[in-house]
Amino acid sequence: MRARYGVPLAVTAVGAAGIVYAAAFESRFFRLRRITVPVLPKGMRPLRVLQVSDVHMVSGQRKKRAWLQSLAGLRPDFVVNTGDNLSDPEGVPELLDALGPLMEFPGVYVFGSNDYYGPKPRNPARYLLEKVQGRHGLNGNAPVVGAIHNPWTDIRDAFDAAGWVGLNNTRGRLKLDAGEIAFTGLDDPHIKRDRYPEVAGGPDPDADVSLAVVHAPYLRCLDAFTADGYPLILAGHTHGGQICIPFYGALVTNCDLDTDRVKGLSTHTSAGRTAHLHVSAGCGANRYTPVRFACPPEATLLTLTERP
16 A cells, blocks of 8 residues: 555645645745846936836735835835736725835836736636637637726826826826936736827937836737837736746746746847846735745846946
8 A cells, every 4th residue: 555655645745735835935935136227328327116016915915015015115216016916806905005105206007907807716727728829818818707897996096196107008207316217108918908009109209218118028019119119128917937847937928928038137129129128027926826836926126227
């Protein structure tokens, strides 16, 4: 009996231990990544940009709230929120409490699908199936039926009241001591809310630098931003793959971006132009799959410096 069942029992024990680790430990190992991106015009002083993404706030997540509040100690020049703030329709007060100290700084934001809609239980294997079939979100899948609607207007109103600039299919600006920053943003392409023709035209010639912002880094959006000449695109959505294989990496990105660029800084080329792309792995997860493995939750402090 020992020889027959020992290996299966050992495998089961290891798998169970992995799930406990992914859900109870790594999903709470919040970290800050720091990167430098050379995109500013010559003579402009460096800018410190804090990117927060995929908070997926659920009521009762005290450690996440405290960690997000502590990020205000970084004193960024401005904050970029790349969406998916909720995973609980009742979580808005705790979300705003968590982001409150950051809302004291200038900021911009776009929304993701989980700002508009609440999550549902979902078989994680479907992400692999959709990758194989080339279908993600509403891009190739049937429309959502019976969706839970999140109170996204409450989030929007609070962000706007704090002076953060909404960038859902629109342009905006921040006037800082160091210079004027222009932004072009898209609503979430994962649910086909992006409308690039409404914001096309390239960087603002009157600003010191122009940046592009979108929640989900779908290739059609990256191509458009890059072809128009934006030097840096900021995105989230992927969770860095969320469950990764050590020494291999992510299996899925939940969009049509390749897994080599699932998180961190890379580049994107389109129409003979190249842009820097930063994809945040985010600091949360869907409430029904609250696990991370080999992919800890994060925020990123980007230091923008002079381009060569």
